[in-house]
Amino acid sequence: MEVYELIKMLNNTEIGGTNTKDSYVYLQPQYQDFFMLTEYNTNITFKDIETLQDIVLRPTTGREKRLTKLGPYIRLKSLESGDKIILKKYVINSQVKFLIDYIKNDSxxxxxxxxxxxxxxxxxxxxxxxxxxxxxxxxxxxxxxxxxxxxxxxxxxxxxxxxxxxxxxxxxxxxxxxxxxxxxxxxxxxxxxxxxxxxxxxxxxxxxxxx
Structure with a gap:
């Protein structure tokens, strides 16, 4: 079994705090291998670790690589700039499972x-x-x-x-x-x-x- 983890601190732009249309995470070069090439530009279902609810996100390509459709999750968890999202990917016998969690950082x-x-x-x-x-x-x-x-x-x-x-x-x-x-x-x-x-x-x- 392989486990991949990506921890990303959110900023104002990513949470939609600067009048952007949607919330997303910019995937910097060292994070882009978290998703396989075939997983980009497709909807991926993440399991919310806290509630076990399905959260559908979409990694995209273009001028830059992003993880989009984060708005509903960010609003659900009342996330703000400085909070972190945690993405986990488990690969077991060619089967892939995605999980999502967060950390509120008020310290x-x-x-x-x-x-x-x-x-x-x-x-x-x-x-x-x-x-x-x-x-x-x-x-x-x-x-x-x-x-x-x-x-x-x-x-x-x-x-x-x-x-x-x-x-x-x-x-x-x-x-x-x-x-x-x-x-x-x-x-x-x-x-x-x-x-x-x-x-x-x-x-x-x-x-x-x-x-």
Missing amino acids: YFVLENNKKNNCYIPWNQKEFFLYYNIELQNEFTNLIIDGEDIKITNIGSISKRDDSPTKYKVVELVGLNNTQPLILLDFVKNIIISKPIIWNKINANKASSFQ
Whole structure:
């Protein structure tokens, strides 16, 4: 028996938080072998580990490879940016079984580095600013992260793209340059500020036994 596992942290775009038509997961190159070539562009039934309900998803090809039709599952589980979905694939004597699960991650915050505007965008917008009590522009808080003094300041709102009407509250981090290492997450340089700080790694792996 072979077991394949893919763990993916969801961002705003993937959950449909940026006015996209549907929710999906972008399959980065190292994850694309999770599905066989013949499984792309077909509906695949995943078994919900929590409820045993059938969840129909569709891996697609095109300009990029995606796992689509995730909207109903994301709404069913009330998933948000920073939560993870877990996909498992069991191959037993040429028979294939797919399972889906999720992890709610309210123990940390992900800050996305917006290089264009030299700031960071918290994925969990409302919870982040409430937790640190910096809901208003120019409000700030001081933290100690890995022994370094970090000042986090609410510096207002931006759009990720010039043509986008969606605004995100952003923060400035002072003192971060001395904090190493930064976390490479989804191939974008992000930091994870957590309660307490944790290291998180997205991975796809092949196991040799049932998990």
